[in-house]
Amino acid sequence: MSYSALTKQDIQEMLRAIGVSSVEELFNDIPQALRPRSFNIPAGKSEFEITEYLKRLASKNAVNLVNFVGAGFYDHFIPAAVDAIAGRSEFYTAYTPYQPECSQGWLQAIYEYQSIICELTGLDVSNASLYDGGTALYEAAMMAVRFTGRKKIIMDSGISLIYRTMLYTYTSNLSIDFVEISVVHGQSAREELLKHLDDKTAAVITQNPNFFGAVDDHSDVVAKAHAVGALAIQSVYPLALGILKSPGEMGFDIAVGEGQSLGIPLSFGGPYLGFMAVKKELIRQMPGRIVGATTDKDGKRGFVLTLQTREQHIRREKATSNICSNEALCALRATVYVSLMGRDGFKELAELNYQKAEFAKDVLSRIPGVTVKRSSPTFNEFTVMLPSSADDIVYRMIDKGFACGFPLGRFYKGMDKYLLIAVTEKRTKEEILTMSDSLEASL
Amino acid sequence: MKLIFEKHREGSLGVSIPVSDVPLSKPLDAQYRRVNQGDLPCVSELDVVRHYTNLSRLNFSVDTNFYPLGSCTMKYNPKFTERIAALDGFASIHPLLPQLMGGGMLAQGSLEVLYETEKLLNEITGMRAFTMQPLAGAHGELTGVMLIAAFHKANGCRRKYVIIPDSSHGTNPASAAIAGYQVIVIPTDAEGSMDLQEFKKHLNTDVAAVMLTCPDTLGIFNPRIKEIADMAHAVGALMYYDGANLNGMLGKCRPGDIGFDVVHINLHKTFGTPHGGGGPGAGPVGVNEKLIEFLPIPRVIRRTDGTFALDYHRAKSIGYIAPFYGNFGVILRAFAYMLLLGKDGLIQAGEYAVLNANYCRVKLQEYYDLPYPRICKHECVFSASRQMKNGVHALDVAKYLIDKGYHPPTIYFPLIVKEALMIEPTETESKETLDAFIETMIEIARLAQENPQAVTQAPVTMPVKRLDETKAAREPNLRWKK
Numbered sequence: 004m005s006y007s008a009l010t011k012q013d014i015q016e017m018l019r020a021i022g023v024s025s026v027e028e029l030f031n032d033i034p035q036a037l038r039p040r041s042f043n044i045p046a047g048k049s050e051f052e053i054t055e056y057l058k059r060l061a062s063k064n065a066v067n068l069v070n071f072v073g074a075g076f077y078d079h080f081i082p083a084a085v086d087a088i089a090g091r092s093e094f095y096t097a098y099t100p101y102q103p104e105c106s107q108g109w110l111q112a113i114y115e116y117q118s119i120i121c122e123l124t125g126l127d128v129s130n131a132s133l134y135d136g137g138t139a140l141y142e143a144a145m146m147a148v149r150f151t152g153r154k155k156i157i158m159d160s161g162i163s164l165i166y167r168t169m170l171y172t173y174t175s176n177l178s179i180d181f182v183e184i185s186v187v188h189g190q191s192a193r194e195e196l197l198k199h200l201d202d203k204t205a206a207v208i209t210q211n212p213n214f215f216g217a218v219d220d221h222s223d224v225v226a227k228a229h230a231v232g233a234l235a236i237q238s239v240y241p242l243a244l245g246i247l248k249s250p251g252e253m254g255f256d257i258a259v260g261e262g263q264s265l266g267i268p269l270s271f272g273g274p275y276l277g278f279m280a281v282k283k284e285l286i287r288q289m290p291g292r293i294v295g296a297t298t299d300k301d302g303k304r305g306f307v308l309t310l311q312t313r314e315q316h317i318r319r320e321k322a323t324s325n326i327c328s329n330e331a332l333c334a335l336r337a338t339v340y341v342s343l344m345g346r347d348g349f350k351e352l353a354e355l356n357y358q359k360a361e362f363a364k365d366v367l368s369r370i371p372g373v374t375v376k377r378s379s380p381t382f383n384e385f386t387v388m389l390p391s392s393a394d395d396i397v398y399r400m401i402d403k404g405f406a407c408g409f410p411l412g413r414f415y416k417g418m419d420k421y422l423l424i425a426v427t428e429k430r431t432k433e434e435i436l437t438m439s440d441s442l443e444a445s446l
Numbered sequence: 447m448k449l450i451f452e453k454h455r456e457g458s459l460g461v462s463i464p465v466s467d468v469p470l471s472k473p474l475d476a477q478y479r480r481v482n483q484g485d486l487p488c489v490s491e492l493d494v495v496r497h498y499t500n501l502s503r504l505n506f507s508v509d510t511n512f513y514p515l516g517s518c519t520m521k522y523n524p525k526f527t528e529r530i531a532a533l534d535g536f537a538s539i540h541p542l543l544p545q546l547m548g549g550g551m552l553a554q555g556s557l558e559v560l561y562e563t564e565k566l567l568n569e570i571t572g573m574r575a576f577t578m579q580p581l582a583g584a585h586g587e588l589t590g591v592m593l594i595a596a597f598h599k600a601n602g603c604r605r606k607y608v609i610i611p612d613s614s615h616g617t618n619p620a621s622a623a624i625a626g627y628q629v630i631v632i633p634t635d636a637e638g639s640m641d642l643q644e645f646k647k648h649l650n651t652d653v654a655a656v657m658l659t660c661p662d663t664l665g666i667f668n669p670r671i672k673e674i675a676d677m678a679h680a681v682g683a684l685m686y687y688d689g690a691n692l693n694g695m696l697g698k699c700r701p702g703d704i705g706f707d708v709v710h711i712n713l714h715k716t717f718g719t720p721h722g723g724g725g726p727g728a729g730p731v732g733v734n735e736k737l738i739e740f741l742p743i744p745r746v747i748r749r750t751d752g753t754f755a756l757d758y759h760r761a762k763s764i765g766y767i768a769p770f771y772g773n774f775g776v777i778l779r780a781f782a783y784m785l786l787l788g789k790d791g792l793i794q795a796g797e798y799a800v801l802n803a804n805y806c807r808v809k810l811q812e813y814y815d816l817p818y819p820r821i822c823k824h825e826c827v828f829s830a831s832r833q834m835k836n837g838v839h840a841l842d843v844a845k846y847l848i849d850k851g852y853h854p855p856t857i858y859f860p861l862i863v864k865e866a867l868m869i870e871p872t873e874t875e876s877k878e879t880l881d882a883f884i885e886t887m888i889e890i891a892r893l894a895q896e897n898p899q900a901v902t903q904a905p906v907t908m909p910v911k912r913l914d915e916t917k918a919a920r921e922p923n924l925r926w927k928k
Contacts, residue, residue: 006795009798017804095720165766249482328714355463
């Protein structure tokens with residue numbers, strides 16, 4: 004079975020037309036010495052059997068834990084309409100819209116996606132998506148390096164360790180000079196940052212809320228970066244932008260982030276959605292596909308892939324990025340998700356996340372031995388200090404049915420007793436209270 | 447069609463948000479709040495659903511049209527894999543669960559999928575180990591070149607160049623450059639393969655790698671590929687296999703057996719996962735023995751008790767390429783596809799892909815120039831240069847095909863063929879479909895002689911006529927604004 008539609012008779016007719024006697028003859032150009040030394044693949048099975056097998060595997064995953072783990076990837080509710088639209092095979096079985104006349108649906112959807120990302124971030128232009136929040140951050144950093152001709156990047160250590168590690172990996176052969184700034188009382192250490200900021204700095208990068216959940220206003224950081232000719236880049240949690248000051252309002256040049264919270268399932272790490280928005284001066288440094296509006300011969304509005312002279316299929320080794328396939332279907336999910344929420348619903352949802360987390364903070368702070376970090380405001384995620392190893396406590400809580408948070412000691416030295424707790428709109432009052440009781444009993 | 451923003455009605459809401467069940471807390475300080483809420487559209491659920499459903503109908507897709515887009519392997523995407531990827535046990539698992547203490551046990555099902563998929567890919571390609579992390583083909587290329595750089599660095603040599611033939615995908619030189627290498631471009635010879643004389647001239651101990659696509663972008667298997675690999679290895683360079691065209695030699699030849707050191711596979715091409723309008727794809731990277739220690743972390747391992755775990759303790763690893771374990775949802779679909787086809791199905795997929803491509807080749811070679819007239823693998827590349835004499839370009843051929851309900855082949859690529867028309871039918875198309883397509887292509891060739899205007903006016907049946915791409919680039923309008 005290979006989903007082929009050819010009958011035996013078709014094959015005979017086709018071989019005759021080609022002028023060969025067997026299909027094997029079409030492979031005569033592959034020397035015998037290069038034929039597979041082995042090809043030990045199990046025999047094919049039926050759809051039914053494979054479905055049963057994979058259902059069994061799915062059931063080995065712990066789906067029934069009440070989830071308070073976030074750390075950049077969040078358990079939000081996804082309206083059914085998002086799945087219904089993303090499940091339209093006219094969308095998911097198409098490819099990159101190279102031929103605009105027969106791809107207007109995709110092109111318009113991406114144009115709408117770009118517009119939504121601009122509205123959320125308060126910036127001028129966006130692209131058709133990148134792989135994920137980490138690769139988007141890397142692309143942003145490299146844009147700054149190209150744009151300024153400088154090689155020093157100052158990063159807040161409140162940026163997810165996952166993303167910082169990705170940046171180091173990607174630039175390991177490029178002699179980029181990274182400086183990491185500490186987090187003090189939850190927020191970026193301003194004095195330390197100013198000490199390192201100079202006319203060799205290509206960019207200052209922050210994250211809001213930062214990995215510890217703390218919300219900050221980086222307007223002052225941006226102003227200082229601009230004063231030395233550096234760009235300012237912020238990595239953001241898009242759902243939080245329902246209430247948080249946007250990167251545009253703080254003056255940032257580039258906003259990037261992980262779009263998973265916008266209607267994309269957690270799915271064990273992917274596919275996700277890297278988004279990017281920039282000020283218009285940076286358009287030509289942007290990586291990836293960009294959709295633009297134009298008109299047809301009759302003056303009717305239509306959409307095309309544009310500014311392609313930045314891209315690998317034209318510029319090859321001089322392209323701004325090597326990206327070709329992106330995460331279009333995830334971008335579509337985000338577009339439908341945000342359209343369903345609308346301006347008002349999106350804000351309401353963000354407020355609800357904030358309120359639930361504030362409630363959880365209050366409840367948890369009443370547990371003797373638990374300290375909720377309150378030095379800076381938070382959105383839907385916050386840090387608590389436990390009386391002993393957070394790792395051990397999380398382990399014990401799993402037996403009680405809770406993934407109660409992410410132990411920060413996993414990523415940060417000396418933070419073994421700290422736990423990062425995310426509370427989305429899906430967590431009910433009841434769940435928060437029960438989790439708190441269980442936690443108290445687990446200390 | 448109107449934009450979703452143009453359907454905005456003040457007060458409309460497309461969702462039901464739960465009423466808060468917690469007491470009201472002090473709101474976030476104004477200093478941290480946005481003032482400008484952004485002009486997101488307020489639309490009812492029906493209007494959102496109708497809007498995007500109607501947009502979907504403006505697309506050609508594999509499920510609605512023949513889609514012979516060369517180099518993209520637009521084969522049928524089985525439906526059952528969609529249902530599997532949507533299973534709650536897979537879709538709702540947080541990627542950090544296995545990073546909690548003892549958390550590996552919380553995601554045994556997903557870890558097993560990753561482990562078993564890697565095993566299958568090893569056997570299909572003849573490689574020793576795969577990282578499932580790269581999120582697309584080009585991302586795999588970058589990962590692969592970084593592994594090569596790490597290998598040379600560990601061996602104490604600094605090499606500067608990557609050799610790439612001029613027929614390559616644009617991603618190859620872009621990936622090599624982004625990883626910090628200079629690119630040497632080798633021309634193609636009269637047979638359609640990399641010019642060996644030129645290659646030898648540039649091959650020396652400063653070369654880090656040779657990146658090849660096989661079968662190449664002309665759809666041709668280079669019979670001297672082993673010789674190239676041996677020459678590269680003789681100067682200490684590594685061989686990189688761009689797996690975009692693996693479908694053309696699936697089950698007939700394995701890159702590992704040829705001597706390739708690094709391989710990337712496009713799961714969305716060869717292994718039947720949907721292309722999603724431009725993604726998500728997945729680009730796992732396979733290596734042979736000498737590169738395993740450099741693979742990204744974490745690696746999925748099987749413990750002696752049969753359980754699966756993540757291994758982060760790998761001193762020589764290049765680090766993180768993706769936030770987690772790759773595009774899991776895509777990998778899962780490809781895994782299900784491979785299990786369903788099995789050994790015979792996979793071999794048959796490759797065979798019929800090649801049969802279909804050669805059928806198109808012989809049926810059309812009388813009507814279109816075929817610059818490299820020989821048995822092809824999964825795709826064949828024609829030139830519209832004969833038609834161009836009458837003013838009909840590859841672009842016009844493409845647009846006329848749209849009017850007839852066909853997604854056009856890839857055009858103007860590879861760059862070495864003038865007016866290129868790159869046709870990749872894939873194995874899942876029927877002879878009837880191919881015959882009808884061939885007939886239309888012949889009709890275009892006839893019209894190009896008799897009535898070229900009928901072709902150059904196309905398309906006329908689509909929601910828009912030809913779009914002004916120059917205007918789009920000169921006066922960029924990249925977003926809606928109130």
